[in-house]
Amino acid sequence: MTDKKLIHIIDDEDSVRRSVGYMLKTSGYGVEPWSSGIGFLKSVPSAEEGCILLDIRMPEIDGLEVQRILAERGVTMPIIIMTGHGDVSVAVQAMKAGAVDFLEKPFEKAVLIDAIERAFDRIHSDQDMVARAARADIIIGALTTREREVLDGLAQGLPNKTIAYDLGISSRTVEVHRANLMTKLHVHSLSDALRIAFAAGMGTRA
Incomplete structure (x- = not known):
């Protein structure tokens, strides 16, 4: 047993486990x-409490399935998703299922540490979800109708081209709206924008 904050790194690539470790x-x-995810799931009943760094793309059982099984078993350790594929739709699924954040490999040390500290904050202090939703509604109120539509599309995990088609505008225009809404939300990453969108109830359509 140690006083250090513990991170469980689940990744089938040895180089990633070593470098991130x-x-x-x-x-x-x-x-x-x-x-492997299977190895962690077998040992999770006796695993020390901590934060889980979980790779999406793994053989036998992928990260989303590991996340789903952990939730079914009532394991409440916060999860940060790692992906090397820039798969926004998968990252959105993971965050809707409760992941704290998603990181695209390779990621900078400062980005990793920030995500981990937010994960541990979730353990130690449950935020008032109603207050979060109210704040998110206020923040999103600064967006134009079109910017809200683009953000809602992103929260559904849709790529820019699909959002453009659905709204009858060009992909370039979607990119402009996306950049503008992130500036107005005062965020620097898609995951930060998605957290606000989810708190406001966006991205719920099938």
């Missing part, structure tokens, strides 16, 4: 590497 150890965290 080193990054975390040198930042003062405890690290427990796992080479």
Whole structure:
């Protein structure tokens, strides 16, 4: 048992486990590497509480399935998704299912640490969801109708081209609206924008 905050790294690539593990150890965290989702699921009843860094693309069982099974078993450890494929739709699914954040490989150390600290904040202090939703509604109120439509499309996991087709505008125009809405929301990443959108109840259509 250690006083260090523990991170469970679940990734089938040894190089990722080693590099991310080193990054975390040198930042003062405890690290427990796992080479498969199945291995972690088998050991989770006795696993020490911590934060889970979970890769999406793994053989046998992928990250989304691991996340689903953990939720079914009542495991409440916060999850941060890792993807090397820039798959926005998958990342959206993971965040809707409760992931704290998603990180695209390769990611910078500062981005990783920020996500992990937010994950541990979730453990130690449950935020008032009603207050979060109210704040999100106020923030999103600053967007134009078209910007809200683009954000809602992103929250549904749709690519720019599909959003453009649905709204009858060009992909370039979607990119402009996307850049503008992120500026108005004062966010620098899609995951931050999605958190606000989800808190406001966006992205719920089938």
